[in-house]
Amino acid sequence: MIQINYRDPRPIYEQLRDGFRQLILTGVLEPNEKLPSVRELAASLAINPNTIQRAYRELEAEGCICSVPGRGSFVCKTDAAMLARRAALSAQLQQTAVELRALGMRTEEILSLIKEGNEHD
Numbered sequence: 371m372i373q374i375n376y377r378d379p380r381p382i383y384e385q386l387r388d389g390f391r392q393l394i395l396t397g398v399l400e401p402n403e404k405l406p407s408v409r410e411l412a413a414s415l416a417i418n419p420n421t422i423q424r425a426y427r428e429l430e431a432e433g434c435i436c437s438v439p440g441r442g443s444f445v446c447k448t449d450a451a452m453l454a455r456r457a458a459l460s461a462q463l464q465q466t467a468v469e470l471r472a473l474g475m476r477t478e479e480i481l482s483l484i485k486e487g488n489e490h491d
Contacts, residue, residue, distance in 0.1 A: 371406075374415055382417055386425035394434050394445055395452055405435060405443040 372389040374382055393399045405411075408426065412419040426443055429435045433454060436446045467480050 372411075372415070374417065383421045383424040383428070386422060387428050390425065390429055391432070391434055391455070394429075395455065399445045401445050401447045403445045405445065407442055 371393070372386060374385055378385055380388075390399070390405070399405070405426070406414070408419045408422045411422050415422075426435060426437070430437055430443070433446055435443045437443045467477075470480055471477070
């Protein structure tokens, strides 16, 4: 399900968060599906439960998962989460484009990079 890359410069909780987010947004994990408990996941990945709890907390803040006291964490309906993620990525892309233009890259070159990224799908 989720794999940790210890060579990745990102903290483990971010890798977990991003991994679960990807599984949710691509439909691998469906709405109302129960996620592994913090203890189960900590044991299977051999990492600190607090790390998993932090990833789950951030996913809940994004609207990707919902926690039910005493029952666990579940995948939420993803429409709101997808819209929020789309808005965040759009803002990030705009900021990157501004920086690239400030570094002398033409708009046509930036658009070409985006088109190249789409060709890999």
